[in-house]
Each structure stands twice: as structure tokens, then as C-alpha cells.
Amino acid sequence: MRLLSTLAALLIAVASHAAPEIGKPAPEFTAKSASGQPIKLSDYKGKIVVLEWYNPGCPYVQKFYEPGKMQEFQKSVIAQGGIWLTINTGGKVKDLAQRTYYPSTAVIDDADGAVARAYEAKSTPHCFVIDEKGILAYKGAIDSIASTKKEDIEKATNYVLAAVKAVKEGKTPEVTSTKSYGCGVKY
Numbered sequence: 001m002r003l004l005s006t007l008a009a010l011l012i013a014v015a016s017h018a019a020p021e022i023g024k025p026a027p028e029f030t031a032k033s034a035s036g037q038p039i040k041l042s043d044y045k046g047k048i049v050v051l052e053w054y055n056p057g058c059p060y061v062q063k064f065y066e067p068g069k070m071q072e073f074q075k076s077v078i079a080q081g082g083i084w085l086t087i088n089t090g091g092k093v094k095d096l097a098q099r100t101y102y103p104s105t106a107v108i109d110d111a112d113g114a115v116a117r118a119y120e121a122k123s124t125p126h127c128f129v130i131d132e133k134g135i136l137a138y139k140g141a142i143d144s145i146a147s148t149k150k151e152d153i154e155k156a157t158n159y160v161l162a163a164v165k166a167v168k169e170g171k172t173p174e175v176t177s178t179k180s181y182g183c184g185v186k187y
Helices: 002-016 059-065 069-079 114-119 159-168
Strands: 030-033 038-040 049-054 083-089 106-110 126-130 136-141
Touching: 030 106, 049 069, 049 114, 049 159, 059 069, 069 083, 069 159, 083 114, 106 114, 126 159, 136 159
Parallel strands: 049 083, 083 106
Antiparallel strands: 030 038, 049 126, 126 136
């Protein structure tokens, strides 16, 4: 009987978990930064928030970080008053807080995968843009060219920066959802 009640509770929990939807409130989360500080999404209400799933060993992530492009994107959003949260699910992030390599607002240690599950993050870099009211405005790939070639960055449409720009202007992004690409998120 106990097994049946445990299975029923598990099924209810799975059924109640809904995929994040464009135009709906972004899933709330509380997590710890790599430096141990608590991070709560609702603390950033009133600001545009970018969530970026990260894996330092992924060649798709390295495509952006090695030439400093992801850092440029992060600095640009932060300079406009936004928040950029880099989320590492299932990996070691112990030393990331001390590195200047990551100028994002915070690096989140999501070792238990709770934030990734809430957002159904599939790959690195999977990105989400949340508007000032906490509404999900964009989810998917960072850009339009699914490759590991650094030279493709300049040729691609950057969906994340376009979504941030649209939201900042009070508009709906032209593209609100794309298929993410990269290395699989490790739950």
C-alpha cells in the first residue's frame, strides 16, 4: 500500500509540472550561487532576466566563451539594467565564482537539476528571456546557427539579444521559441 501511495504522489508531482510557456509566468526558483549566496528569481522582478545553461566542457559553449562573445552578451544585458544568470546543472562550479571569465550577474550551482527541470533545459547553451513582470518572453537557442565554429557567431541571428531588445522596447520578440542546440544538460 505504501508503494502505491508513493507512486501516486510521484505521478501527481510529474503531472503538476508544466513546461514553461511563452507569455506565462516563468517558473519561480530558489538556488545557490557558486559563491553560496541564495538566488531567487522573484528578487529580480522589474528587471529583464536571461537564464543561460552552461557546461564548461561543451564545444557549443566554448564557441561563445573562448572568443569572449558570451561575456560581451552578458555585459551588454547587465549594462542595460538586466540580469544574466549562468546556470551549471550537474557539474562542478566551485571555482567559477572567482573567475572574471564569467561576468554574468551570478553563476548558479544547479547540481541537483531542480532549476533545469523547472525550465526543461535540454542543452548548453539553452537560454530563456524573462520580462520585467516575470513573464517568459523567449526560450531556445542562443542563435540561429547550430555549430561549434566561432566564425558562425557573427553570421547568426542572436535570438537572446533580439528578445532582450524587444522586451526592453515593450514589444513581443519576433521569435519567441526555437529549438535549443548544444550538449545535453546532465540531470
